[in-house]
Amino acid sequence: MKLKRKICLGIECTAHTFGVSILDFDGNVLSIVNDTYIPETGGLHPREVREHHLECFDKTIIMAITQANLSIKDINLIAFSQGPGLGPVLRVGALIVRFLSQKLKIPLVGVNHCIGHIEIGRLKCGVKDPLTLYVSGGNTIISAFESERYQIFGETLDIAVGNFIDSFARDAGLQHPGGPKIEKLAQKSKKYIPLPYVVKGMDLSFTGLYTAAKNLFKSKDYNRKYNLSDIAYSLQETAFAMLTEVTERALAHTNKTEVLLTGGVAANKRLQEMIAYISNEHNAKYKVVPLKYAGDNGAMIGWTGILKYKEVGADDIEDTMINPKWRMDNVEIPWRS
Amino acid sequence: MNYNPVIDLGRIIYKGAEATLYKGKWFDKEILVKHRIPKKYRIEELDKKLRRTRTIIEGKMLISIKKCNVPVPQVFEVDLNNNWIIMKYIKGQKLKDLIGKIDKSKRKWYFEQIGKYIAFMHKNDFIHGDLTTSNIIITKNKKIFFVDFGLSTKSTKTEDKSVDLHLIKRVLLSTHGQYFEECFESLINGYKLEYGSQSDEIIDRIETIEARGRYIEKNKRKN
Numbered sequence: 001m002k003l004k005r006k007i008c009l010g011i012e013c014t015a016h017t018f019g020v021s022i023l024d025f026d027g028n029v030l031s032i033v034n035d036t037y038i039p040e041t042g043g044l045h046p047r048e049v050r051e052h053h054l055e056c057f058d059k060t061i062i063m064a065i066t067q068a069n070l071s072i073k074d075i076n077l078i079a080f081s082q083g084p085g086l087g088p089v090l091r092v093g094a095l096i097v098r099f100l101s102q103k104l105k106i107p108l109v110g111v112n113h114c115i116g117h118i119e120i121g122r123l124k125c126g127v128k129d130p131l132t133l134y135v136s137g138g139n140t141i142i143s144a145f146e147s148e149r150y151q152i153f154g155e156t157l158d159i160a161v162g163n164f165i166d167s168f169a170r171d172a173g174l175q176h177p178g179g180p181k182i183e184k185l186a187q188k189s190k191k192y193i194p195l196p197y198v199v200k201g202m203d204l205s206f207t208g209l210y211t212a213a214k215n216l217f218k219s220k221d222y223n224r225k226y227n228l229s230d231i232a233y234s235l236q237e238t239a240f241a242m243l244t245e246v247t248e249r250a251l252a253h254t255n256k257t258e259v260l261l262t263g264g265v266a267a268n269k270r271l272q273e274m275i276a277y278i279s280n281e282h283n284a285k286y287k288v289v290p291l292k293y294a295g296d297n298g299a300m301i302g303w304t305g306i307l308k309y310k311e312v313g314a315d316d317i318e319d320t321m322i323n324p325k326w327r328m329d330n331v332e333i334p335w336r337s
Numbered sequence: 338m339n340y341n342p343v344i345d346l347g348r349i350i351y352k353g354a355e356a357t358l359y360k361g362k363w364f365d366k367e368i369l370v371k372h373r374i375p376k377k378y379r380i381e382e383l384d385k386k387l388r389r390t391r392t393i394i395e396g397k398m399l400i401s402i403k404k405c406n407v408p409v410p411q412v413f414e415v416d417l418n419n420n421w422i423i424m425k426y427i428k429g430q431k432l433k434d435l436i437g438k439i440d441k442s443k444r445k446w447y448f449e450q451i452g453k454y455i456a457f458m459h460k461n462d463f464i465h466g467d468l469t470t471s472n473i474i475i476t477k478n479k480k481i482f483f484v485d486f487g488l489s490t491k492s493t494k495t496e497d498k499s500v501d502l503h504l505i506k507r508v509l510l511s512t513h514g515q516y517f518e519e520c521f522e523s524l525i526n527g528y529k530l531e532y533g534s535q536s537d538e539i540i541d542r543i544e545t546i547e548a549r550g551r552y553i554e555k556n557k558r559k560n
Contacts, residue, residue: 146514147511147512147513147514147515148514149514151510151511151512151514154510157549192380192382194382194383197383197387199488200488200500200504201466201467201469201488201504201507237379237380237383238383240379241378241379241380241383244378244379245354245355245376245379248354248355250353251354251432252353252354253354253469253512254512255473268413273378274379276376277378278378279379329511335494
């Protein structure tokens with residue numbers, strides 16, 4: 001059987017995940033392979049993440065191609081994450097794809113990582129024009145499509161919500177990634193300890209909350225008046241109520257009829273419950289992106305690359321410089337205008 | 338909901354993110370009741386605290402801001418049993434819905450006025466905290482009203498005043514991109530006219546706040 005369909009290789013390389021995916025131009029995902037760096041202690045050190053990705057990239061790419069029952073010659077397009085992300089890590093990704101593109105003469109497109117999250121959600125969840133809450137270790141963004149761009153209606157003013165939860169978990173002696181462990185602990189408690197609730201317009205701040213939670217853990221009342229589960233419960237309730245309030249306000253402001261929840265923190269059941277509740281109240285369709293596509297992965301990069309390539313063609317090699325601080329509202333979206 | 342003998346709630350006219358608005362009667366006056374409704378997504382303890390504090394803040398702020406000649410609805414009663422604010426009903430349109438329907442000179446005029454009023458508030462150390470085009474109402478005879486003071490604060494800090502301006506700048510950029518330049522320029526003109534030379538520091542600081550944001554590049558975006 002001869003393959004007529006066009007194939008894209010999507011490579012995600014912005015932070016801890018080196019993700020590769022093979023998909024066709026109609027959006028069918030043929031394979032998805034991730035190799036995620038998990039530090040033994042501490043957080044993500046850009047240099048160590050880079051070393052990890054350099055060691056695993058060839059195996060990961062080969063595995064993705066094999067799982068799709070294809071060979072490297074079947075690939076018609078390479079898409080990669082150009083930013084935002086950790087500089088040294090982005091550089092590794094760009095290096096790999098530039099080499100592949102030039103050696104095999106395959107067109108190359110660079111993609112904004114945050115937009116990838118929204119586009120894969122639109123593809124996989126059957127939503128057309130959602131208000132998106134994108135929550136992960138690196139980003140906390142409320143975004144919707146207006147005036148030909150993915151505009152940012154609200155975002156964190158300091159650290160991302162995932163970063164806050166992971167950092168607290170690490171201080172409390174839990175291993176990275178701490179999010180799922182905090183979620184489990186929180187389910188065991190119903191005791192709320194008041195914590196700072198910081199909302200500025202539609203923007204959020206988590207550093208004060210982080211400090212307060214850390215102080216609770218260090219206080220002499222710890223394990224007397226309350227335990228780790230109680231702190232986990234309180235910090236989740238506070239942080240997620242903030243996120244939900246801001247999302248609800250953005251929903252009322254934009255009048256969108258769909259809500260999309262994505263990013264690594266979207267896996268949290270409590271957050272899902274809260275966002276589903278407000279969507280329902282405003283008669284909006286609510287969708288959470290399945291974890292496979294919500295966390296960092298190659299498919300989201302590949303699919304956004306396909307959309308871009310179909311409209312404006314490939315990038316010149318000079319235009320594939322990485323951009324560690326690339327805001328999503330700086331990107332033009334020709335495929336939606 | 339607790340019973341309040343003097344108020345006829347009337348009918349719901351708007352369901353917002355935070356509150357439900359009723360158009361009703363208070364003695365023989367037409368009133369608007371802003372009811373901060375319980376939010377079941379968050380735990381009761383947090384919900385009660387947030388609703389109560391915001392109702393108190395909004396009530397207090399509306400009253401004190403009115404005293405310094407900024408047009409806001411007059412407050413008749415704050416009912417903390419129900420988390421109600423009972424205020425004068427203002428008939429008009431949200432600026433958000435009006436902005437595309439009027440011509441350029443009108444838009445400029447409105448935003449210059451808005452700039453002046455924001456300067457009024459800031460000169461008296463009132464920070465709105467949630468300046469958006471949904472929170473400004475325009476009446477039929479072209480009067481401008483500011484509403485939604487639930488996140489407002491009192492502050493003398495340049496930083497807080499700049500954040501206020503930054504918030505409305507951001508809303509103009511994201512929601513009304515095509516009118517951004519003319520609207521924001523007029524707003525700043527009005528602000529400067531009213532505030533005088535002291536406003537320079539506040540306006541300059543907007544850039545500092547933006548640069549502090551996530552993923553900001555040095556070269557500023559154009560549109």
